[in-house]
Amino acid sequence: MSRFFSDRARGMKASDIRELLELTQRPEIISLAGGLPNTKAFPAEQIAEICTDILKNDSHKALQYSATEGIRPLRQALVDYMKRSFHVDGEVDNLIVTTGSQQALSLISMGLLDPNDIVLTTAPSYVGGIGAFRAFQARIDTVAQDDEGLVIESLSEKLSTMKANFKKPKLIYVVPTFQNPAGVTMNEKRREEMLELAIDYDVLILEDDPYSRLRFEGEEVKPVKYFDYEGRVIFLGTMSKLLSPGLRVAWMLSPKDLSRKFAIAKQSADLCSTTFSQHIAYEFINRGYLEPHIEKVKAMYMRKKDIMLKAMDEHFPEGLTWTKPEGGMFTWVTMPEHMDSKLILMRAIKEDHVAFVIGSAFYPDGSGKNHMRLNFSHSSDEKLEEGIKRLGATLKKEMV
Numbered sequence: 001m002s003r004f005f006s007d008r009a010r011g012m013k014a015s016d017i018r019e020l021l022e023l024t025q026r027p028e029i030i031s032l033a034g035g036l037p038n039t040k041a042f043p044a045e046q047i048a049e050i051c052t053d054i055l056k057n058d059s060h061k062a063l064q065y066s067a068t069e070g071i072r073p074l075r076q077a078l079v080d081y082m083k084r085s086f087h088v089d090g091e092v093d094n095l096i097v098t099t100g101s102q103q104a105l106s107l108i109s110m111g112l113l114d115p116n117d118i119v120l121t122t123a124p125s126y127v128g129g130i131g132a133f134r135a136f137q138a139r140i141d142t143v144a145q146d147d148e149g150l151v152i153e154s155l156s157e158k159l160s161t162m163k164a165n166f167k168k169p170k171l172i173y174v175v176p177t178f179q180n181p182a183g184v185t186m187n188e189k190r191r192e193e194m195l196e197l198a199i200d201y202d203v204l205i206l207e208d209d210p211y212s213r214l215r216f217e218g219e220e221v222k223p224v225k226y227f228d229y230e231g232r233v234i235f236l237g238t239m240s241k242l243l244s245p246g247l248r249v250a251w252m253l254s255p256k257d258l259s260r261k262f263a264i265a266k267q268s269a270d271l272c273s274t275t276f277s278q279h280i281a282y283e284f285i286n287r288g289y290l291e292p293h294i295e296k297v298k299a300m301y302m303r304k305k306d307i308m309l310k311a312m313d314e315h316f317p318e319g320l321t322w323t324k325p326e327g328g329m330f331t332w333v334t335m336p337e338h339m340d341s342k343l344i345l346m347r348a349i350k351e352d353h354v355a356f357v358i359g360s361a362f363y364p365d366g367s368g369k370n371h372m373r374l375n376f377s378h379s380s381d382e383k384l385e386e387g388i389k390r391l392g393a394t395l396k397k398e399m400v
């Protein structure tokens, strides 16, 4: 049937580790692979209370279609939240509720990217972002990343070389805080410098931020959007990692002239995001549940991060390094150049019953083989410790 596929669909490729990751669903496997919140971090009781109230009092609204841009009270609550928690001034008209940030990535691609347009991102970068841009036939080019995120010199050089060749990217895509996959954070100086370069070369910045509220240590860093005095940053926020990914409630705050186009794109994508979920998210914020809940999640994830890093110190062989995240859900391991995380993953699953995500999944050109991403949010404390012990055993066998 492939003769019926569109050119676009022909270009879409399933990740080559999907089959391997399916194995991770087996009960004997400890998976440090997925980017999932911990199920104990879901505020089920509060959501049950809210659902009962919504169905009793507001079912005529909550079970109906709603505005494409999102229900007004939630949009207003999110604008207030952006001010309170991110120091960003926004207007309700420029904030659109989306069906997860993943939809925002698609809508932005739909609205901005023509085939062969270039999106610049870091190497490594979020695999779902890369996938969304590629689905719209964009080309992905990368700049270097170190322990403090995107390297400005690399961006500057790339933009200048492109200009010399009469090219420029449409978008610079970054996950600047507790990045998925590497857990690293760009400092404010780099954020400002990136923005200045974007202004000089007339490029838009897409700031994807699911994790910054999950900071357990260190100084808060203002979002790139905070420095955006002339309106060229699109900011993505989501309730997925704070409240629940199953609700699929996220938002995008865009420069004025873009939001209208994105709303039109969203109309053709899904008419509106789930109205019921939007009412739940609104009530969760409105009843003052969000901030205390985030504190609980942070305490849980900080404990898990400490357990994981301590176990890594204890069980991983010499010659490996890893990031020490101050928040978020991931740590990123760097192994000696010759090591191939795909081979290690096969061995880890088959022999030691533990899984992770291979580094090359996050590199648009398939490089990065000597890295792996480990998630610390999802597993129980015991499984985290045992999972790292098992992975340490695999790594030791690989290194002899």
Ligand SMILES: Cc1ncc(COP(=O)(O)O)c(C=O)c1O
Binding pocket: 035, 099, 100, 101, 102, 103, 126, 128, 175, 180, 208, 210, 238, 239, 240, 245, 249, 250
């Ligand atoms: C960087 C990044 N962006 C976007 C998403 C998608 O989030 P959502 O559940 O809001 O679609 C994720 C999820 O892991 C992510 O890590």
